Amino acid sequence: xxxxxxxxxxxxxxxxxxxxxxxxxxxxxxxxxxxxxxxxxxxxxxxxxxxxxxxxxxxxxxxxxxxxxxxxxxxxxxxxxxxxxxxxxxxxxxxxxxxxxxxxxxxxxxxxxxxxxxxxxxxxxxxxxxxxxxxx
Numbered sequence: 001x002x003x004x005x006x007x008x009x010x011x012x013x014x015x016x017x018x019x020x021x022x023x024x025x026x027x028x029x030x031x032x033x034x035x036x037x038x039x040x041x042x043x044x045x046x047x048x049x050x051x052x053x054x055x056x057x058x059x060x061x062x063x064x065x066x067x068x069x070x071x072x073x074x075x076x077x078x079x080x081x082x083x084x085x086x087x088x089x090x091x092x093x094x095x096x097x098x099x100x101x102x103x104x105x106x107x108x109x110x111x112x113x114x115x116x117x118x119x120x121x122x123x124x125x126x127x128x129x130x131x132x133x134x135x136x
Contacts, residue, residue: 005111006072009080012109012116013069021055029115037131038123051119062088062097067105075108081132082107083125108132 008027015023025048034051035044045054059065065088073081083106088097097103106128110118122128129135 004114005078006074006080008111008114008116009072009082009109010069013067013082013084017066017068019064019066021059025052027115029112029117032115032117032119034119034121036121036123038127039121061091063091064088065097075132078111080109080111081128081134082109 012024012027015021028048028051030048031046032048032051033044033046034054036042036054040058041054043054045051065086067084067086069082069084071081071083073083075081083104085103086097086105087103089095090097102124104125106122106125108120108122108128109116120128122131
């Protein structure tokens, strides 16, 4: 299943790169645990409904928010590191998200049965790499 897992991870970022967040639902495990590490709310949500609600709430604040993957790296069986670039502007302030949080982030995704069961989304790429004991 490792090749299938990588294909599924790539599919998630291809869809979100187009702004098609709904297309990823089939690749998210119903019991997902999502944590925003160093993000605006820095909280953990559990379950597909809570995950979807969290993303809807976040996206309401941003215009043209996108995450575009730059690098995919399999860490071990079922665990992937994705380095990405984020873009978008605040709907009210017009502020560029890169000015607020930086453009480069990283995600660590854990897959089970081809679906993301745990998702750590790091606003600071260097912190993600440090937490994993890796260098870019």
